[in-house]
Amino acid sequence: MFPSALAMNPADVMIASFDAAGLPHAMTLAAALRRSSLRVFVYPEPDKIGKQLKYAESRGIPCVAILGENEIARNEVTIKHLASRAQETHARDRAGDAVKELLARG
Numbered sequence: 001m002f003p004s005a006l007a008m009n010p011a012d013v014m015i016a017s018f019d020a021a022g023l024p025h026a027m028t029l030a031a032a033l034r035r036s037s038l039r040v041f042v043y044p045e046p047d048k049i050g051k052q053l054k055y056a057e058s059r060g061i062p063c064v065a066i067l068g069e070n071e072i073a074r075n076e077v078t079i080k081h082l083a084s085r086a087q088e089t090h091a092r093d094r095a096g097d098a099v100k101e102l103l104a105r106g
Helices: 004-008 020-035 049-058 069-073 092-105
Strands: 013-017 040-042 063-067 076-081 087-091
Touching (some): 013 020, 013 049, 020 040, 020 069, 049 063, 069 076, 087 092
Parallel strands (some): 013 063
Antiparallel strands (some): 063 076, 076 087
C-alpha cells in the first residue's frame, strides 16, 4: 500500500538547532521546506549536533539542515547529506532546492 522507501525514510530532511532561540527559526524553515514538497522532521529539543546527526542517521533521514547561531545571523542554512558527508551552506530561501539537489545526487 505504501512505497517501501517510506518505511526507511520518515523524512527527507531533519532540522537541527542548538538552543531555544533557534527553535522559531527552525519552525519557519520547516514550513518553507514543506512548501517545497519535502518531508520535514524538526528535532524536538536543542541538543549537541553530534547527537542530532546520529539520531537522523539512525532513522534513515538522508539530510540534516543545521541552524546554528551563525547561520541564523546570516539568514542561511547548512545542509548536510549524511551518506556522502557533503555539506553546503545556502541562503535560507534556497534551502528546499538545495535539499532536493543533494537527494538527487544520492
